Amino acid sequence: MGRLPTVRTDAVRGHLDGLLLAALEAGPLHGYAIIATVQERSDGALELRKGTIYPALNRLERLGLLRSTWQAEGERRRRCYELTDAGRRALADERTAWREFTSAIGSVLDPALREAT
């Protein structure tokens, strides 16, 4: 598959919570694996300022949407994050809001698509 055009940082702003929660839906991951998951799923199209993921994860944990623990890996240790029940509910809400948003914008930008459905 060809590389998608890059979606710049300011366009991604406001969706970061949903992206991080979605990356963790399948199971616990550490910070760099979360970055890799987001970039892999977007085929590298989402341009993240990678370093700011760490305070963003701390923010989601402070809000009770994630929990985290240190896990030893060789000589290093990694902070692994996982969704809480509240995090799963927040992810479902993000998905619903996103579908409604894209449906509304799509109806205006592409009326033919609306008539077809």
Added chain:
Amino acid sequence: MSAGPIEAHVAELSAALHGPARLKSRMLEELRGGLADAAADLSPEPDTDASADAARRAVAEFGTVAELAPAFQRELTLAQARQTALTMAVLLPLLIAGRHWAGSSGAAPPLLHLTAVNATALAAATALLATVFLALTGTLGRRFPAPGGLPLAVAWTGTTAAAAVGVGALTLTAAAVLSANWPLAAATALLALASHARIAATARACRHCARLPRADAFTL
């Protein structure tokens, strides 16, 4: 792999950040690990010129200190505000209860009694505010994002509480001399003095953090 560029970058960022040491250390350790992972992905062979270049590229991809510091500082400032609010929420009710058990200052001269009552009322009001601040910066923050001025509001509430506790400590000391239950009044006065120092210090740290530039919640 050369750790030079990564360690230099983390050290520079560390120097730019202020706030609770534990959270700062944790976030920087995670960043350092992420940078090491990114550099290893870019150049799997350790201790080569290519690995040093990979470390520099990883640092560039993660963002400059100027780009990262506001996002890290936001969390540190909020953590400091929560620490200040928690200190007030724990210590102030203890002091109010201690004053209650130590007995009324009604037998004291009217001015001393009035000052003690007002200091206690002010301490109670700031304890209540501290609880609201804790809720707003915790799980309640999902529905009501913390306003930008909240850390400064916590800092000044803490400063007010420290002043009220300081005045309370003085009135308790005076009351201890006059009170029949002087050992408890004296113990409460000592607790009030220690609490005054603790709350004043954390409120000062919170004022310092609140003045530093920080990002809004959704900045990447």
